Amino acid sequence: MSKKSKLKTKHQKSKVSAVEQPAQLGKGLDVGTAFIYAAEKVGDEIVFRIERDAFFDIPLSDHIKEIFGRDSVKYIRKGDQLYVVGNGALRFANLFQRNVRRPLERGVISPQEKDALPIVQLMIESAIGSHGHAGETVYYSVPSQPIDADFDVLYHQHIISGFLSGLGYAPKPINEGLAVIFSELAEENFTGLAFSFGGGMVNVCLANLSIPVVSFGIARAGDWIDKQVAYAINEPISTVTGWKESYLDLDKRENLSRIEQALSIYYDILLDYVVGHLKTEFEKVAVHLEKPLAVIVSGGTAKPNGFLKRFQETLQRFQLPIELGEIRLASQPLHSVTKGALIAAIADEAKKREKE
């Protein structure tokens, strides 16, 4: 065979394989208060499908569906009501100076938004897609039991499980903090302290060789900050959320605008609150460690520039009863939980195949 035809054959092969690469079995799902993330492994890549966990209701009118279709605005029509979902919801909310509706609150299905269950179901279905085979494993994140609020996560867990079973998957829950440990602490043999600063909750998990030793949730996180700041400066919550996600720099200490100052203050209050609770929980459990504990921080609320430095300063100030090692931000703070769930799912599928 000539060199030219060999090269051509090689090119054709790689072109074909890129198009036809099947996804590896096993998926990860993070149903968060702020965003829904789904992940699967396709060839050498992990692909994420992300949707903002929000909707905005507007009355149905003529032509609006066509306009939405042209502008790629995602919507759900329920009776005579139209709901813009995802990122479009935030845009409309800012336009109308109103707040979006959130199907999840403080990390779990919102008791105030039970009517939104079908919307959540569709959004999850859109994110996760159809299964590779019946009974494909999907690990979905569940928050830890909150220590500062009186609700449990069982209802939320079963609702999500029901949705996924209905789609033909074999759903398995994974603690959100533990998922971060799976994603980020392989070098440390899945031993360390993980924080997931989400929208509705902060999830904390101390694991030793992948076994959770201490895990709890705190029902204050990014949404709480947005709400407090919005009230303090008399702006819609959606406006604060949008600004925070785009512009906030916690390293900036001078010449702060009203919104920057308010966000800075409430971030400090949140960090004090979280670390204070952490100290109390550690004092209850009396954890003994052989070496300093690696700390990993993840979640959208931890993304702003300067967050990690403030968190480190807070930890030092509180003088926890355990020795902490390196404190670092996850390589992809928004995706750690989903990646951890994906890892658990792929490992599960591999074990299933070995048994067959």
Place this chain on the structure above:
Amino acid sequence: MRKISKETGLSSDYAFLIAKGLLKQRLIKKIANDVFILTNSGRLLLGRLRDNSERKKVPTLIEVSRSFDREVEPPSFDPEIHFISPEAIPSGCYGAGREFTANQLYPIEHNLGKGQITEKADARSIQKSLKRLIFASRKRPARNA
């Protein structure tokens, strides 16, 4: 109702669900006025409504005969809402006057489709975790003395 409100933390807004598994397990008898209440805090109560003939405008939960708390994990159930006996559930009685019926409006149209891929990452970032998890699950062969 005061007892129920105190126990559940609910005032006027609650949802009714049938937990089919509980029926199958014969944990309850299928009586016309048996209802399940899923509280806002996620507890599952089995109760009984006042008899049809006595009921006036507002249904009254006169008895809570079982409470399924965390120690008893409820069976998985379809998130759709159903009733054992529709005539036991009057209309317009819950909070804002919503009716929970088997014909609750569900989305009839949407353009969500399959979600678009919004981001990608190198799969090498999870390889180490995968290897350690999969390797850890395999049994090591016994060494010869």
